[in-house]
Amino acid sequence: MASIYEYSKEELADLLVDEPRYRLDQLFQGLWADALAIGEITTIPKSLRARLTDAFPSSLEVLDDVASDHGSTRKWVFRLEDGSTIETVLMRYEGRVTVCVSSQAGCAMGCTFCATGQMGFSGHLSVGQVLEQVMFAARAAAPLRLSNVVFMGMGEPLENYRVTVQVLRRLHEYRGLSARHLTVSTVGVAPAIERLAREGLPLTLAVSLHAANDETRNELVPLNRRYPLERLHRACATWIETTGRRLSFEWALIDGVNDTDEAIEELAEYATSLHAHVNLIPLNPTPGYLVRGSSAARVIEFREGLQRRGVNATVRNTRGRSIAAACGQLASVTNARRRSIPVRGA
Ligand code: SAH
Ligand code: SF4
Secondary structure: OOOHHHOOHHHHHHHOOOOOOHHHHHHHHHHHHOOOOHHHOOOOOHHHHHHHHHHOOOOOEEEEEEEEOOOOEEEEEEEOOOOOEEEEEEEEEOOEEEEEOOOEEEOOOOOOOOHHHHHOEEEEOOHHHHHHHHHHHHHHHOOOOOOEEEEOOOOOHHHHHHHHHHHHHHHHHOOOOOHHHEEEEEOOOHHHHHHHHOOOOOOEEEEEOOOOOHHHHHHHOHHHHOOOHHHHHHHHHHHHHHHOOOEEEEEEEEOOOOOOHHHHHHHHHHHHOOOOEEEEEEOOOEOOEOOOEOOHHHHHHHHHHHHHOOOOEEEOOOOOHHHOOOOOOOOOHHHHHHHHOOOOOO
């Protein structure tokens, strides 16, 4: 059964053809501006609410709900109708409330240091399933207003391209979020970056680089074999030229792998040629990757090395680590468990 967030305003109007015209505005206001569950939209009659709730049950079932950082980070594990699970993280900062959404259950890209990559791919999410994550988080954030949406949860958003773009458009047009407050993080699907550039949405784009030489990047990010650094560079240049927007590179700092002095040189050259900002993420531990993250001291040296070479670089904090909600740690226990249960008699 589809989520009600699967529907455009025109499609909702079709659903309500037998109702007075103002019902559409009430429903739309309740769903989008107020982020209410259908049952909570008290401006519409109870019988209609009941009918809509029956026809469009939520596509997300809460399996787990955990908080950390004194309640300012919260993670939910949701079960989808097909039994697969996804995760969503809400982060409250000073003056900003951000939700980090999943675009796929698992991920097929196989980045070695990422928990989602380690679990493999279970399926693409639908428009409704991604939007429901946002609306669920918006409800939980109240009375604070959700201000930012980042596609940095499970999955590679540009591999689920049509859904990602549709979600971005709806959040902008229906929810009224500024496109600048919508961030897509991609591992570097070069042709999709170029296509996204032409959508006319002034989004924020983050590219997960992690290495600026092909040999190391091939190891960390298998997709680099398909779209090596030079190809990715062309896509990034197209992004900047077409959108007039800057982009940022994400770089998970891994001890002895991509935190060397040579890595600073390579990254500085790659980033300055595109005037890109660099976001350093101290590697978060995952079960399937045994190399450690760089030491705190090395993280600072790395940032300073970049800054000395004219690169605008910042270090992202490791929020949510204690509840496995930090970058790259999203891999639902339930999925992991399901995979590891031996099939009897097989
Ligand atoms: N698939 C997209 C978006 C989801 S991953 C992408 O890869 O960009 C969100 C960010 O977390 C990416 O920058 C990713 O490289 C980073 N990440 C993955 N595993 C990590 C880990 N173990 N520690 C720190 N960051 C990690
Ligand atoms: Fe997928 Fe991103 Fe993880 Fe790579 S880092 S496996 S692209 S979720």
